[in-house]
Amino acid sequence: MTTELKGAKPSRRAFLKGAAAAGGTLAGAGVAAARAAGDPLITQVQPWTSELGDGVDAAPYGSPSQYEAHVKRRTVDWLTADPISSINFTPLHELDGIITPNGLCFERHHGGAAQIAPGDHRLMIHGLVDQPLVFTMEDLMRFPRENQVFFLECAANTGMEWRGSQLNGCQFTHGMIHNVMYTGVKLRHLLDEAGVKPSGKWLLAEGADASAMTRSIPMEKALDDCLVAWKMNGEALRPEQGYPVRLVVPGWEGNMWIKWLRRLEVGDQPWQQREETSKYTDLLENGKARRFTWEMDAKSVITNPSPQAPITHGSGPTVLTGVAWSGRGTIPQVDVTLDGGVNWHKARISGPSLDKAMHRFYFEFEWDGKPLLLQSRAHDSTGYVQPTKEALRKFRGSNSIYHNNGIQTWAVNSHGEAENVEIS
């Protein structure tokens, strides 16, 4: 037996006493094991109970348990030409509550995730302003701060499902979303500092990355609830989320939340950038395209059970859970069905109900082991109710790519396995 001792050495007398006690335990364990009836994980002393664990500095930042290594973002290789301008997905089926851990927030870059030293970063405001200004990160942190929880959803989330069920897993069908608490300054304070001229009706926000991502944002929204944020969930933004600073555009499509934000130009009309003309426009069945579709419609998804999270316990008490959100407000109600929409039940919302943030819902039921057709349906605070995919296709056709908020169906078989399906 080797024991590493740190700190004050025990006295020789105490050491001998300890050794004797340990010997006695070992001899006794054998006898006890032979007699014990029951789960050996209970009846036998386990290594993690007997041996010392890691010291405080074993992981100075900290990481999830080694047994949670499968809980990670995943990509779908065939979606894009290249992993640099690509996307991966939040493992929604592995999470609970409403907050997404920073390391699991889906990534979407157009020129890779830039690595920028905060001391080298500059944010410029110019255009139709009284005084064009340059801020350092230090300057930004001297403005009054806000803490707000918002969901960020890619407009293309669930976009692969327009023509029918395609991907087995809510991580892949619905994982282009995350929900965190941002700390930053109201964009309005920065604009006030520069002094927006009366003719300034639009804002162009630009990133410092290799895609120099740009979006036009109406001034009304910029002055309403947008933030310039540098922290999420209390810690600095991760590089893949725009470190050192990003734009937060609550309730609106994720592509507008410019990461690595370096420039804000005030103008009198929109710029018609690539991401608001060739991309993020909704091509309808008649060949015409809807543009400036910024707000994310109310939506929900059952995260468990789902294809990556089957029911493994057999029949009996079962917890169904999922998330719901709306770019237009809060979620006062979520309905769930076990029989493909014949009968609906009000789910229970647990946790905070915050504006333009994720809501967590639960529905506890007794599973009789028979196949299920699961759906969830979100109501938002404007009275809007999440439509079926079929109802949505009546307005959008199936070439739209973006803004697919139709009701998702999981077919659970008698083994508890779930599959992404569509139903009549």
Added chain:
Amino acid sequence: MSRFLNVLAVSAVVLSVASPVLAGPLGLGRAATPDEIAAWDIDVRPDGMGLPEGEGSVLDGEEIFAEKCAVCHGDFGEAVDRWPVLAGGQGTLEDMRPVKTIGSYWPYLSTVFDYVHRAMPFGEAQSLEADETYAIVAYLLYVNDLVDEDFVLSRANFTDQKLPNEENFFLDDRGADGGELESFTAPEICMQNCKADVKITARAAIIDVTPEDGEARKAREAKLATEEAGEQPEASEAETAPEPEVAQETALDPELVKAGEKVFKKCKACHQVGEGAKNRTGPELNGVIGRDMASIDGFKYSATLRTMAEDGTIWDEGNMAEFLRKPRDFVKKTKMSFVGLKKDEDIQAVTEYLKSFPE
């Protein structure tokens, strides 16, 4: 009671001291200089605001495009692999698979100029001069049949160029009368006996494109099928057993092959390898180590490489390493626009990976 009121009064004072700080400028930040603004203010609008001085011809554009853009977008904007198609697609917007290009979909030419200038070439953003950008945009108009080959695009004539699909864009109308928001905002929602019967109309498992779960699910389904048919599970195991790997003629280092697969991602935009590999912008690479240089039928090699191949030189690990390190030094005027692999271990790994496809 009076003490409570005092506390309130004190809070009110504290608040009134705190709130004026929020109103009006704080004097933070510093003035941006005109040169600083000019350095970053590169955006271009449909009305021409932001266009730099300059001009470029279709012919110049063709040359620049071949050198800097064709590696991903193909010589005529037809695209390589899954990189964006830049030409064609006219008349497809109502199809099941619309082809959205600059010519068929984009509403404004300014967007092309802006995007090329700010974000292209991929991996070398903001390296193009204004004249080069005008030339590339002129060439893109040409490959979309919008101008003739003698066309010269300049700041002066830029806003005269209209893209054909501009009229087919309209503003978000979800909130309009009878629109989506109204239709989906129903006063009463059915909760009981809402429909008679329910049928599954589509299944994701049939398409089977989900990453990493496919094999596990197939095995699971095979097991289920046999259980339901009352068969012995052995049959399904035999059915789903992975095919034995083809023995390699020479032993390969599996770790190195794996590392090479990653490095090869950089090559994938132009080169295919493995079963069914075809020539793309670059030749297919099956059995490339050990094969004669410039020997793939139907691929247009550079003149230099054809000359080098005349004396029967074969690709071996040595010359491949030299080529991969500095393509342009090893083969003058090579058509391969790749800059080269800096690290020896990357070269070794990618070579080992290529060796794992002997035929």
